[in-house]
Structure formats: structure tokens, C-alpha cells
Amino acid sequence: MILAFCLAFILVVGVFGYWQITPFGNRSLIFSDMGTQYVPMLTDFQHALRTLDFRMFSFTHVMGSNLAPTLTYYLMSPYNLIVLLFSSENVPMAVTIIIMAKIASIAATMTWYLQRHFATTARMSLLFGVAFAFCGFVAVNYFDLMWLDALIVLPLVAFGLDQLVRHLRPAAFFWWLLASMLVNYYLGYMTCIFSVCYFIYLLVIDRPEGLKTWWQPIKRFVVTAILSGISAALVLIPTGLSMLQTAKGAPYAANYKVEPTFGLEAFGQFMVGGTNNSQRLDHAPTLFVSSAIVLLVMVFWVHPAISRRHKWAGAGFLTVLFLGLWIRLFNTFWHLMQAPAGFPFRNVFFFSFVMVILAFAAWQAEPREIATKFKWLLPTGLALLAIVGSLLIPVMLRLVTGHSSRMMHYYTDISRVHWTSLILGIIYLFITAAIIFGTRRLWRQWLLGAIVATEVAGNFILAMSTSEFGHHDVYTRNYMLEKQQMASVQAPKGQLYRVNNENSIIKRAFESSYKSYNDSLLFDFYGVSGYNSTINDRTRKTMHRLGLGSDNPRRISSGGLTPVTDMLFGVKTSVELATIGATTTTNSSYVGMGFAVPKSLTHTKLKFDAFGNQEKILQALKPSKTSYWSSATNKVDQVEHSPYWAGQPTGYTYQHTMYFTAKTAGPMYLWAPNGAIKYSTMLVDHMPVGPEINMNQHTTLINLGTFKAGQRVRVRFSAYDRGADLGLELKTLRRPKFKQVVKTVKKHALNLHITDSHWRTELTGSVTGTAKKRWLYVSLPNDGGWHAQVNGRQVTPKRMLHGMTALPIKAGNNDIRLTYRVPGGRAGILLSLIGIVAFSGTAITWRWRDKRASMKNGHFKKH
Secondary structure: OHHHHHHHHHHHHHHHHHOOEOOOOOEEOOOHHHHHHHHHHHHHHHHHHHHOOOOOEEOOOOOOEEOHHHHHHHOOOHHHHHHHHOOHHHHHHHHHHHHHHHHHHHHHHHHHHHHHHOOOOOOHHHHHHHHHHOOHHHHHHOOOHHHHHHHHHHHHHHHHHHHHHHHOOOHHHHHHHHHHHHHOHHHHHHHHHHHHHHHHHHHHHHOOOOHHHOHHHHHHHHHHHHHHHHHOHHHHHHHHHHHOOOHHHOOOHHHHOOOEOOOHHHHHHHOOOOOOHHHOOOOOOOOOOOHHHHHHHHHHHHOOOOOHHHHHHHHHHHHHHHHHHHEHHHHHHHOOOOOOOOOOOOOHHHHHHHHHHHHHHHHHOOHHHOOHHHHHHHHHHHHHHHHHHHHOHHHHHHHHOOOOHHHHHHHHHOOOOOHHHHHHHHHHHHHHHHHHHHOOHHHHHHHHHHHHHHHHHHHHHHHOOOOOOEEHHHHHHHHHHHHHHHHOOOOOOOEOOEEEEOOOOHHHHOOOOOOHHHHHHHHOOOOOOEEOOOOOHHHHHHHHHOOOOOOOOOEEOOOOOOHHHHHHHOEEEEEEOOOOOOEEEEOOOOOOOEEEEOHHHHOOOOOOOHHHHHHHHHHHHOOOOOOOEEEOEEEEEEEEEOOEEOOEEOOOOEEEEEEEEOOOOEEEEEEOOOOOEEEEEEEEOOEEOOOOOOOOOOOOOEEEEEEOOOOEEEEEEEEOOOOOOOOOEEEEEOHHHHHHHHHHHHOOEOOOEEOOOOOOEEEEEEEEEOOOOOEEEEEEEOOOOEEEEEOOEEEOOEEEOOOEEEEEOOOEEEEEEEEEOOOOHHHHHHHHHHHHHHHHHHHHHHHHHHHHHHHHHHHHHHO
16 A cells, blocks of 8 residues: 555656656646636635634635535545645645645555455555556546545445445445545545445345345445435535535536437547547546556456356446446436536546456456457457547547537547557557566566556656646746735725736736636635636626626626726725736725615616616616716727738637717726627727636626717727627716715715634624615625624525625614524534434444344354
């Protein structure tokens, strides 16, 4: 076990050293979700641990959110504590160490499991453990580091099932299954499904007597699995209730079709270099576990010493797991009833796990004993299938075009075959076959160890080959600079208001485009934007319908803020960062974190119309015969068709030049609900005005600038179609009228203060109501966890403006107290305690009965 850990650690050091990843060089793993999600989350996690801030509602996540689903999905791994050994600017280096430790741990637990499952101390088991630790899933998804814990725990869950089936001892299965759900509930759910399959497999091979000996293990398996699930309730219930409020709660019919998800090209995935980072969002299942493993799996089915019962059980097991990859309906079931948004086939490592088990069984049986014909037929057959599958990709693309848009996109994304890698993989395959079938056992062990080590490390290197690594020295330097600048605009301790950072300095450390959604996590300020899979969808839709940018259900940008939404969302300060210093602007429309409003506003419905929604809100706050938003006049749109923009080829082939006249003086915004515009090309009188975060082909309010009444303005942009101006609106905010609204609202504004506590999320403030303003709008997302008191009396928060919070108040002064409790938190803790106590009692009862039965049997034997 220790040797396996050390060998895997040395190999991953070699891989990261080859690519000069920090701390072995100046490159950093800040690309894809690692740079935009995991590093910011771990930095925020580090800050929370160091300041002992364990409040479960965080204002640094989007506009404030329940932390439960974020913690349970991203941050429950004990390996994350490694970040405490590093400074905040060196969290990317800590991430490298965490990944290395996790991969080495996978090898260690897999080796330990193999030795106990097969009752052997053979050192070759460590090679099989290392092969699993470097399987295709790990090589392609290693930077999704929260998933790696599932591979560490999986062999331990399997060991627990071994103990249950063979010795009727359920404790190890209970605790390790519970651990799998606690460290990552998402892959823990998959582990539960796998446990059922593995349990049936064990019954077949370890209890050949049949059904008469199955009743006791089946009963104990069902009871133990249920009680383990109940014991995980402290994670599952709060997370489940929170996830129902994300976009993941909505089913999509296409995910439940009975259709294939890949073709024969998947055989190429058994070879080295089958998938690299550029294909991470869409690829065939990453089946690689080394040529030795796949050859030995084939040996398993033709080996004369392996029983037919064992072969059928292994074939059935792999078939069930294969169907979970291949059939979309089953694949969706494995993925918690939701198709993955990128990074597909997240359940493939279970297939790899079973391959390693069957391969080790074949190795134990001596692979040289198979018939001579199979020694060349097996590698040749696999090589031919891999080649044919790759050659058929363009044929399959033509066949699925017009029949399945998903399969068409899939085959388009994988259409570039890595022929060099495939040839290398075939060479490895035949060299491995020669070693397994043509050398003596002592030499075979050393040669096979060398070939597997170079192959798995080589596959990892090839998988990383197209990664856009960041620059660690630039990151650390600019992180400290940005941290210093953001410190000057952070809300002082106890105060609550939001800050809009309009750009980012650390983006220079990124080779890929950096999207600063989660800068508030990196620099510990209360922001507006956010990006993760657990965003409350009502909050996101509220912000999007008021003009803020959202290119998918997991992201919301502060781009699109206007003075109106600054007022609604409590944005006090806007800051533009630069290496020479930050430019800070205090928003004149800021009034506080809420204000008294008339009842009519609580009934206002938001549609997908930013100008219309903001107008309705302003009219409810201060009715006016004249609109607050003034439309531009004399609009003329000239369109040219050209495949080039600024001399470069483009897919946005319609070039629009739009002229219009500002009717009133003030800031003008553009709203294009058809989502056909490439905002990054948008110019206003030769000045770029596109948002900081890419929103091309999506919808967000674009600030075109401030103009005088009667001023003629020209806007140029490229678009996806000729009718990009369909529904497009250009409007100016009448600032004098809007200032009157701000002045009125300020008289009844709410300033919230955060109670000093390490555990309790509590806000206090006061507001003055009037006879006509008997409701308080609070700039907090309404997710069901807020408990409110007004003047010491409990009141029920109401949802308004689709996803924000309203409280009933009275005329005169109102003392407000808001306390957050995680929905389902108390029930989850109670059920977990019940589950653990129930299992403990049940396990003691079973042991007592087993001991009594054993004594009884022993007594009868004596007579």
C-alpha cells in the first residue's frame, strides 16, 4: 500500500514536472473550471478556516447564497485542508499538491483492496493499483479534483461489501459508503448504484450454493445501505432541497431517450492518448487503464482455469456498466437524472475498476496458459477495432446528421483523430502482449512494471498536452496587487453592501480567457456575479431579467448593471482595477440593502424584458406619466454580408452599422433579446463597449455611453443573422427623474448589519414604513432559509420580483432581524444521528445472533 502510494506519487511528480507545473516550474493548473471555480472556492474556504467563519449563508457567493450545496459538492474532501499550509496567492500550488496526494491515495487504496479481495501479498498488485489511479477518467478529469475522492473511497466500499458477503460483517460497508456520500454526494450516488451491481456479482462468485445462502447477506446489505443513506442525511437533505432550486431541478426529455451515446470509436479509448484536454467537454468514454489491463481482461474470458460462472458474472457486471455508458437513458440515471454539461461519462471509472479486478484475476491464474491462438488474436482484434472505429467517425457523422443533434455535435467534436497517439497505443499493446505471453514470470514482472508505468504516465502527459496552463509568478504577483486594491473597497466588518469589480488584474496570468465571475471568493468582498453548479436559479433569473448577463444556468455576470439595479441590489461601489491603482466610483443610486415599498411592487412580475421590468419597478416606487426610460429615435440599420470582420474570418457574417438619435441626455443602454449579436465586436463611434465577460450570442444590457439630447450615435457590430435588430431596444435613463426616485426611496431605506458570530448568520437593521409603504423590499435572495422578526414579532418572508425577499412592516419605525438557517439542516442532523444509532444497534444485534448461532453449531458438532 505504501509502495503503491510512493510509486504513484513519483509518477505524477514526473508528469507535472514534465509540464513544469508549480511547484516544479512556473506553469499553473488555472484553466477551465480550475481557474474560474475551484481555486476561488478553495481560497474562500482557506479564508473561512483561518478566520473561523463557519456561517452557512455567504455574501461572497453571487448576491448571497446557501453554502450547503457548494460545500457538499466541491469542498468536503479532507485533502482540502492542505490549503492551510499555503498563502492565499499560492492556492494554485496547493491544488497541485492536493491532486498529487489524491492520485497517490487512489493507488494505495486500490492496492490494499486487491490484496484483501484476492487474499494475496503479491507486489504486482501495486502495479494494478497504479493503473487504476492513472485511468482515463483521472487523466482527463484530474483538475475536477473534488471527484477524485470517489476513486479513493471506491475500493474501500468494495472491501466493505467483500466483508458483508463473505463474513456477514456490515460495518466496513456502512462506514465507507457513508464516507463516499459525505465527501461528494454526486459521485457517492453513483457509488450506491455500483454497490448494488458489485454486491450481486459477489453473491454469484462467492456464494455458488445459490439462493439458499443469499438471504442473510441480502437482508444485511439492504438494511445497511438504507441506514448508511439515512446517516448521510445531514448532507443529502440540505443539498437536495437546495439543488431543487437550481436549474438542475428541471428535467429535459432528450436526456431520457433510448439511444446510443457513442460508436465503435470508443475502442480507441483503450489506447494511450485517446482523449486530451481540448476534448474535455465532449468525448467518448475514457476507458484507458493501460494495455496490460485491457489484454488481461480479454485473457480472463478465454482462460481455461477461470470458471464459467466467474466469466459469466464478470461479463454481466461489465455489460451493466457498459450500458450505463452507452444508452443515454441509463447514462442519465447514473448522472443523478441530469445529463452532464460537459465532462461526459463521469461514471466510466467504475468500468475501469471492474476491468482491474478481472485483469488481476487473470494475472493470478497465469495468462500464459491460454491457447496460443489467443495470444496474437486478442491484441490484433483490439487494434483492428480501434483503427476501424476511428476510420468510421466521418461515416458516423454523416449518418447521424439530421437525425440526432447531440450525436452530430459529438462526432463533430471528436472528428480530429489523434493518429500518432493511436499508433503509439497499438505499439504499446503489442509490446505488452509480448511481455505477458512471451517472457518468464520474474522478467515479466519487471518489464510489465516498466511498460505500464511509462504508458500510464505517457497517457497523462498526452491528456494534458493541449491544456492552456497559467503563469504562476504572474498569478501570485497580480493576486497580491488585486487583493490590496480590493481591500480598500470591501465592506467594513459588520456592514453589508455590494461591490462591483468591473475587471480583473489576475486575468493576465491566464493563457485562456479568464472570466472573473468568482473574484469575490478570491478577494473576500460582497459581489454580484458568480459561477458554480449550485446557483439558485430564481436568483439568477431575477438578475438576468433585470439586464445582467447569463450565458448558462451556472453563471451570472455583473455586466449589465444600471443605476436602477445598483439601487435594487445594494451596489455601493464600482471599482476598475489597474496595475497603477484602482479607480473607485461611489454609486449615487445606492440607498442601502432595501427600502420600504408599496404593496403593488410585491405583485410585480418580471418578464424577459430588462427595460420593461426596470420601468415597472420605478413606476411602482414613484408613479409618473412620463417614462423613466426614453427610447432612441431615427434608428437606421445598414447590413452587409461578409465572412470577415476586421480582416479576420468570422462565423458572424452579418455586419450591422446602426445609426440613431438620443432623445434625452443620460446613459444609454442596448437590449437585444434575440441573442444573435457578437458583443465583443461592438463599437460606438470606434470605441469598444462590449462586456468584460464574453456574452456573445446571449442577452445582457450593454452600456453604450452617456450622450446629449439630440446627439447622433453610430454603433457597429457583427451578428449571426440579418435580423439581429429584431426586438433590439436602445434607451436612455432620464437621470433627473430617476434621482427623484432615489431621493424618495432613501427616506425609507434599510441598512443591514451583520452580527459578529462565527456560526450564526444574522442581520439587523431598521426602516421607517408609512401608511402607503407597508412592505420592506430586502436585497437578499429568497431561498426559504431566512427567518425574520419585525419589532420582535415573527413574520414570514415573501418572495417578490421573482427571487428577492419582502417583509411586512408597519407605519413608523421597524426593527428588523433576519436569521438564516439552512433548509433541512436540523432534520438532516437528526436523521443522521438516528441512522448511526440504528445501525450501531442493528450491528450489535447481528453480531450477538451470529455468535449465538456459532456457539450453537459448535455445541451440536461436539455431540
